[in-house]
Amino acid sequence: MIVYLLCFVLFLVGLYGVITRRNLIKIAISLSIMEFSTFLLFALVGYVDGGVAPIVDPANPVRTYVDPLPQALVLTAIVIGLATTAMLMAVIIRLYRKYGTFDIREIKSLRG
Amino acid sequence: MNPLIPLFVVIPLSGAFLIMILGRFIPNLNKYLAAILLFALAAFSVYSLVTTGENPSLCKVGGWEPVNRIPIGIYLVMDGFTVLVLCIINIVGFLSVFYSISYIKRYTSENFFYALFCLMVAGMNGVVLSGDLFNIFVFLEISVISAYALVAFGVEKSELEASFKYQVLGSMASFFILIGIGLIYWKTKTLNIADIREVLKAGSDRPFYIFVQLILLSGFGLKAAIIPFHAWLPDAHSSAPSPVSAMLSGVLIKAVGIYVIIRLFFNMFELTENMSVLITTLGTLSMVIGVFLAIGQWDIKRLLAYHSISQMGYVVLSVGMGMILITRGGSSEIALLAVAGGIFHLVNHAAFKGLLFLNAGAIEYTLGTRDLKEMGGLSRSMPVTSATSFIASLSISGIPPFNGFFSKLIIIIAAIMAKFYLLAVLAIIVSIITLASFLKFQRYAFYNREESRNDRKIREVPFPMIFSMVIMSLLCIMLSLLAFPGVRDAVLTPAINILTDPLKYSSIILGN
Numbered sequence: 001m002i003v004y005l006l007c008f009v010l011f012l013v014g015l016y017g018v019i020t021r022r023n024l025i026k027i028a029i030s031l032s033i034m035e036f037s038t039f040l041l042f043a044l045v046g047y048v049d050g051g052v053a054p055i056v057d058p059a060n061p062v063r064t065y066v067d068p069l070p071q072a073l074v075l076t077a078i079v080i081g082l083a084t085t086a087m088l089m090a091v092i093i094r095l096y097r098k099y100g101t102f103d104i105r106e107i108k109s110l111r112g
Numbered sequence: 113m114n115p116l117i118p119l120f121v122v123i124p125l126s127g128a129f130l131i132m133i134l135g136r137f138i139p140n141l142n143k144y145l146a147a148i149l150l151f152a153l154a155a156f157s158v159y160s161l162v163t164t165g166e167n168p169s170l171c172k173v174g175g176w177e178p179v180n181r182i183p184i185g186i187y188l189v190m191d192g193f194t195v196l197v198l199c200i201i202n203i204v205g206f207l208s209v210f211y212s213i214s215y216i217k218r219y220t221s222e223n224f225f226y227a228l229f230c231l232m233v234a235g236m237n238g239v240v241l242s243g244d245l246f247n248i249f250v251f252l253e254i255s256v257i258s259a260y261a262l263v264a265f266g267v268e269k270s271e272l273e274a275s276f277k278y279q280v281l282g283s284m285a286s287f288f289i290l291i292g293i294g295l296i297y298w299k300t301k302t303l304n305i306a307d308i309r310e311v312l313k314a315g316s317d318r319p320f321y322i323f324v325q326l327i328l329l330s331g332f333g334l335k336a337a338i339i340p341f342h343a344w345l346p347d348a349h350s351s352a353p354s355p356v357s358a359m360l361s362g363v364l365i366k367a368v369g370i371y372v373i374i375r376l377f378f379n380m381f382e383l384t385e386n387m388s389v390l391i392t393t394l395g396t397l398s399m400v401i402g403v404f405l406a407i408g409q410w411d412i413k414r415l416l417a418y419h420s421i422s423q424m425g426y427v428v429l430s431v432g433m434g435m436i437l438i439t440r441g442g443s444s445e446i447a448l449l450a451v452a453g454g455i456f457h458l459v460n461h462a463a464f465k466g467l468l469f470l471n472a473g474a475i476e477y478t479l480g481t482r483d484l485k486e487m488g489g490l491s492r493s494m495p496v497t498s499a500t501s502f503i504a505s506l507s508i509s510g511i512p513p514f515n516g517f518f519s520k521l522i523i524i525i526a527a528i529m530a531k532f533y534l535l536a537v538l539a540i541i542v543s544i545i546t547l548a549s550f551l552k553f554q555r556y557a558f559y560n561r562e563e564s565r566n567d568r569k570i571r572e573v574p575f576p577m578i579f580s581m582v583i584m585s586l587l588c589i590m591l592s593l594l595a596f597p598g599v600r601d602a603v604l605t606p607a608i609n610i611l612t613d614p615l616k617y618s619s620i621i622l623g624n
Binding site: 011018024027031034035038039041042045067069070073076077080083084087088091092094095098099107108109110 | 257267270279280284294295297298
C-alpha cells in the first residue's frame with residue numbers, strides 16, 4: 001500500500017512544481033515527474049507479490065509470474081512521453097529566442 | 113465485412129512519411145500528395161458510411177483470434193457512430209488541405225505542414241476506430257502531438273505561447289487518461305472496451321469505478337475543452353494557421369474528446385444517474401459560459417473559438433440528457449431523440465465551424481489582420497467569402513433552412529419532452545446570444561463601411577480557398593436533410609442504436 005501512496009505523492013510533487021514554478025524548464029521537469037509517477041503506477045498494476053519475470057521455464061513450471069502486459073504498455077507510454085518532452089523543449093527553446101527569458105511572468109502576449 | 117478499415121490509419125501515416133522523404137526532392141509533391149490521399153480517405157469514409165449502416169465490421173490487427181472468447185490483440189471496430197465521425201474527420205480534412213494549397217504559401221517549410229497534417233488525421237482516425245483503451249491513448253497522443261506542432265507553426269510569440277499552454281494542459285490530460293486506463297486494467301485485467309463491459313456487468317466495486325470515471329472524464333474533458341478545462345482552447349485555436357484551426361475546432365476536439373467520452377460512457381461503463389447529471393451540468397455550463405465569453409471578443413478567430421466551447425456544450429448537454437433518461441428507465445423514445453440531437457449537432461458543428469474558420473482565414477489572408485475593428489466593407493470585394501460566411505453564421509445561430517436549426521430544434525424538443533424546461537430555455541437564450549454575436553461579426557467584417565477601400569488592393573481569394581468554402585457551405589445546407597426520416601434512418605439511426613442498445617456493441621466484438 002505504501003508504494004501506491006508514494007507514487008501518488010510523487011504525482012503531487014510534480015503537480016506542485018507545475019503550479020508554482022515560474023521557469024519554463026522547471027515546468028517541463030515537473031511535468032516529467034508527473035509523467036513518471038503515472039508510469040510507476042502503471043508498472044505497479046502488473047506487479048504480483050513474489051512474482052518473477054514471465055519467462056516460462058519447462059523445468060520448473062509452477063511459478064508466480066508478474067503480469068507482462070503493463071510493462072509493455074509502459075514502454076510504449078515512455079516512448080510517447082519522450083516525443084512530448086522533446087516537443088515541449090523545442091517550443092521552450094523557441095520561446096527563449098523570442099523573449100530572451102525563461103520567466104513565465106514575462107511571456108503574456110495572449111490575454112482575454 | 114469492410115476491407116477498408118486498416119487503410120484509414122495506414123494511408124495518412126504512409127502519406128506523412130512519403131511527404132517527408134520525397135518532398136525534399138520533388139517540388140510541389142507535398143500539397144498534391146496530401147490532397148489526393150485525403151480525397152481518397154474522404155471517398156472511402158463516404159463509401160463506408162453508405163455500406164455500414166446497421167452491419168458493423170471488425171478488423172483484428174495481425175489476425176489474433178480470441179482465446180476462450182476473450183479478445184486479445186488490437187481490434188479496429190467500425191460501427192454506425194464511428195463511421196459518422198470518420199466522415200467528419202476525412203471530409204473536413206480534405207477540404208482544409210485543399211484550402212491550404214494557397215493559404216500555406218506564406219509560411220516556410222510546407223513539407224512539415226503537410227506531413228504533420230497527415231499525421232494528425234491518422235491519429236484521429238485511429239482514435240475513432242480503435243476498440244481498446246490503450247490504443248485510444250496511443251493514437252490520441254499521435255494526433256495531439258502533431259496538433260501541438262501545428263499550433264506553433266507560425267513560430268511567432270503568440271503561437272509559441274499558445275502551444276506551450278496547450279502542451280502543459282494537454283500533457284496533464286494525457287496523464288489523467290493513462291492513470292484511468294491503468295486503474296481499469298488493475299480491476300478488470302483487460303483493455304478491450306467490450307470485454308471491460310462484460311467484466312463490469314458481472315459485478316463491480318462502485319466507488320472505485322466512480323473515481324475512474326471522474327479521472328477519465330477530466331482527462332477527456334480537458335482534450336474536449338468542456339468549461340472548467342477550457343483555458344487552452346481560445347489561445348490554441350486562434351493562433352494556429354486557419355486550415356488547422358478549422359481542423360482543431362471542427363474535428364479534433366470531437367474526435368479525441370467528445371467521441372471518446374460518449375463511447376466510454378455508453379458502451380463501456382454502466383450509466384449511473386449521478387455521472388449523467390454531472391455530464392449534463394458540465395455541458396450546460398460550457399454552453400452558457402462559452403457564449404458569454406465569446407460576445408466581448410474582437411479577434412475573429414478568438415470569437416469563433418469561444419463559440420466552439422459553447423456549441424460543444426450543446427452536444428454534451430444533449431447527450432447527457434439522453435444518459436439521464438436512460439438511467440431513469442422508461443421514455444426511451446425521448447432518450448433516443450436527445451442522443452440523436454447531440455450527435456446531429458456534432459456533425460453540423462464540424463461543417464459550420466470549419467467553414468467559419470476558413471472564412472476567417474480568407475479575411476486574414478487578404479487583409480492581414482484578425483481584428484474586427486479594422487475590417488469592414490468586404491462584402492463587395494469578397495463576394496464568395498461574404499456569402500459563405502453568411503450561410504455559416506445563420507447556420508450556427510440556428511436560422512431555419514440551415515442545418516444548425518434542425519439540430520438545435522431536436523435538442524430543445526427533447527429537453528421539453530423530458531421536462532427539463534430550464535435547459536430548454538437556456539438553450540434558446542444561448543442560441544439568441546449566438547445570433548447577436550454573429551450579427552456583430554457579419555456587420556463589422558463585411559458591411560458597416562459604404563465606400564470600398566482604395567488604400568489596399570482587396571480581391572477575392574484564390575480558387576482552392578473558394579472551392580473549399582463553397583463545398584463547406586453546400587454541406588451546411590445539405591446536412592439539414594439528416595433531420596428528415598429517410599436520410600436519418602440511413603445515417604443517424606445506426607449511430608444512436610449502437611450507443612443506446614447495451615448489448616449491441618459487445619456482440620460485435622465478443623460474438624453472441
